[in-house]
Each structure stands twice: as structure tokens, then as C-alpha cells.
Amino acid sequence: MEKDTSQKKIVIFGESQLASLAHFYFKHDSSHEVVAFSVDKAYRKSDQFENLPLVDFETVQEHYPPSEYYMFLPISFKRMSHLRREKFEAAKEKGYSLVSYVSSKATTWPGLDIGENCFIFEDNNIQPYVKIGDNCILWSGNHIGHHTVIKNHVFITSHVVISGACTIEDHAFFGVNATIRDETMIAEATLVGMGAIITKDTEPYQIILGARSTVMPKKSMDLDSISHKSNG
Incomplete structure (x- = not known):
């Protein structure tokens, strides 16, 4: 992968610790600029996160059109990363390229x-x-x-x-x-x-x-979450 030196304006999905980490890394270790955050309307409790605008994901494209902005979705492993996949696909459906x-x-x-x-x-x-x-x-x-x-x-x-x-x-x-x-x-x-x-x-x-690599009777998708016992 060749290093991407072109500056892109990015909207980060989320207002979690992982979103905060993503903002930190892009700010200190990339040529890109984070301009805003977005989250589902039902979970948005303020208009700002990390001193940047926080907008509804349902209407993010009206504020930050995909023709001018990129998106990054740092979402956890919930439901074996199916939640992250759903948001990834939703952002693509809105027309965003993802960095x-x-x-x-x-x-x-x-x-x-x-x-x-x-x-x-x-x-x-x-x-x-x-x-x-x-x-x-x-x-x-x-x-x-x-x-x-x-x-x-x-x-x-x-x-x-x-x-x-x-x-x-x-x-x-x-x-x-x-x-x-x-x-x-x-x-x-x-x-x-x-x-x-x-x-x-x-x-x-x-x-x-x-360490004994014990196979459990349950299936991974049957879990409501992954506990510290399996992810450290």
C-alpha cells in the first residue's frame, strides 16, 4: 500500500472511545482532516463531539456530501462485526468512499x-x-x-x-x-x-x-456480546 499523501476531509461515524481514537490517529498521523462526526439520530445527545460538529447519520449526506467528503467507521466487534458491516454498507449506499x-x-x-x-x-x-x-x-x-x-x-x-x-x-x-x-x-x-x-x-x-483450544457448543452468532474472557 503506497502512502496516501492527498488530504481528504473525513466524517467519522460514532461518538465512542473508538471514534475518539480514530480522530486522534488521523489528526497526528495522517494527511487527512477530520471535519465532523455522525451518529444515528436516536443516539445523538449533543451537537458536538471532540469539538467538532456531530450530525445525524440519516442526513449526514446533506451536510457533508459524498462528492466532497469521505467517511470512516471505527465500530466495534458487536455481533461478530455485523453491526460494523451494516454501517459500512449503509455508508456505501449513501455514496461515500471510505478511507x-x-x-x-x-x-x-x-x-x-x-x-x-x-x-x-x-x-x-x-x-x-x-x-x-x-x-x-x-x-x-x-x-x-x-x-x-x-x-x-x-x-x-x-x-x-x-x-x-x-x-x-x-x-x-x-x-x-x-x-x-x-x-x-x-x-x-x-x-x-x-x-x-x-x-x-x-x-x-x-x-x-x-490454550487447549476447546470448541464450545454454542455458535459465535448466538452470543449477545463477546466478553473479556474471549477478547482479553
Whole structure:
């Protein structure tokens, strides 16, 4: 991925800690300018956030038209990142192009293939020939091995090791310190818990917890939320 030096004006979705973090990173580590925030009307409690305008998402395009502004949606892993996907698709339907943020303190190589609305924090080590799809979050300190393909709407917390030539399907989630063996396929919406060690392909919607990599009887989409026991 070549560094984007063109300045873009960005509207950030949300008024959460994650939205505040996104504002900080764009302000101090990008050429872009955050001009406003947006949130669903039902949840908007004021007209400002971080000393910038806060507008309803339902009408954001009237204030900040997609022909002139970009959007960034730093939304958590709720419902295995399906909420983030829904807002991603809603912003695209409004006509917005979505920016991605890759920390200057991450280790990357020329040719990194990355989609829209990705949030890649500091100290990620992303080796050559990695491909990352749309709407993924990689928190700080992960290792992504060469020739790995991370598809869409994936959430990787911190200090996760994904070895070379793995395939990570949509909506997968990785807890802190999880380790994935090389050439492994992580199926759609697999929840890999904190400290789990994965040495073989998973099945869709599996929940795999702990150093013994115990497969839970529930499916990931059955969870109302992901607790600290699985995400660190």
C-alpha cells in the first residue's frame, strides 16, 4: 500500500472511545482532516463531539456530501462485526468512499493490498504479499505472516500471531495472544478466544477458547456480546 499523501476531509461515524481514537490517529498521523462526526439520530445527545460538529447519520449526506467528503467507521466487534458491516454498507449506499488508516508505526511493505475502512494500529508487522479486505480492524502488536489473506469485516485484537499463507474468512474474531498455524483456514465468523492455539482449519461460527483450544457448543452468532474472557 503506497502512502496516501492527498488530504481528504473525513466524517467519522460514532461518538465512542473508538471514534475518539480514530480522530486522534488521523489528526497526528495522517494527511487527512477530520471535519465532523455522525451518529444515528436516536443516539445523538449533543451537537458536538471532540469539538467538532456531530450530525445525524440519516442526513449526514446533506451536510457533508459524498462528492466532497469521505467517511470512516471505527465500530466495534458487536455481533461478530455485523453491526460494523451494516454501517459500512449503509455508508456505501449513501455514496461515500471510505478511507483506511494504517499507522506509520506499523511495519508494512510495498504492494500491501488493503480495502476500504480498515483501521490498522501501531506495531502491526504485516509481511509481504498479505491481502486485507474491507472493513477490518487490527489492534496493536499483531504479526500477519506472508501470503496470508484476510477477507472482510475481520477483527484482530492485540498480539495475535497469524502465520504465513493463512486464509481468514469474513467476520472472524481473534482474542489477545491467539496463535494460528501456517496454511490454516479460519472459517466465517469463527471466534478464536484469548490465548487459543489453532493448528487446523476451523468450521463456520465455531467458538474456540483457551490454550487447549476447546470448541464450545454454542455458535459465535448466538452470543449477545463477546466478553473479556474471549477478547482479553
